[in-house]
Amino acid sequence: MFEAVLTICALSGAPCREALLPGFEAEACGAALPQGARCVLLGPALEVSEIAPGVFVHRGQVAEADAQNAGDIANLGFVLGQRSVAVIDSGGSAQVGEALWRAIRAQTDLPVSHVILTHVHPDHVLGATVFDGALVVGRAGLARALADRGASYLQSAARLMGAAGLGTALPEVTAEVADSRVIDLGGRRLLLRAWPLAHSGTDLTVLDEASGTFFAGDLVFDRHIPALDGSLTGWQAVQAELATLEVSRLVPGHGGPVLDWPEGGFAQAEYLRVLAEETRAAIDAGERIGAAAGHVAAGQAPLWQLFDAFNRRNVTAAFSELEWD
Structure with missing residues (x-):
């Protein structure tokens, strides 16, 4: 299989990277290409696993975005129907979205009709523009959230990823x-299904009815410490409801990539419980938010990766919410 690529560079002329032009894949070169494009063998695809018939998942790295991983730090998926394909989350850069496109093309020639975004965070949404022509679906409020945060997300992508982030844009x-x-x-x-304020204000889940596979987005974390960007009490309430769902398998936003359910959510539920209880105790003791952030939930550190990168932020968010309870 061959594809068309185009060299894109920063405004200064460097750095550059080869970017995919979706829609020009063919068994051989020869099709008319846009000016500046060239035909090459199909580039690297994301590694995916077929976790149920027609359901594929890519496990992102448990890491923060950088030039080496190009924002490949979230779990992504796609589902094959008889008529078209739906993508569930698109990765943290255009480069990751391109590799996901190639993984889909390795499985089917069907068009991608939908890109479903489980929430606003950049590691899940910034690859979506690769899927030109697909309907981009999110929870109510996602467009506004992207408008409010998008400039910051793109600035961070450029700073953290350098050339690997070139061509990345907001969907x-x-x-x-x-x-x-x-x-x-x-x-x-x-x-x-749209959910109330929990991990974020834009949480959306996807259930594949045929296989019973449930894509939870970042409503469920595994290995990667949960990251709070919404409401702690709201997330606890949503988690309790998720625990009652009868699904065959669950794909979390990070880790896994497949969890038994509800057992796979026990560790997150415990972290959220400890975060809430110890934050309330710190508030009752009259502590300041900075002091609380230094010790609340510290006992959970051995259980989670990236604990130091996220726990203080979680405590700060929880403190701000719970001090007004």
């Missing part, structure tokens, strides 16, 4: 889900 959300929605891929239905 345009073309459909929002206020409550629930069904997507039919042809003989295969995906059930989308």
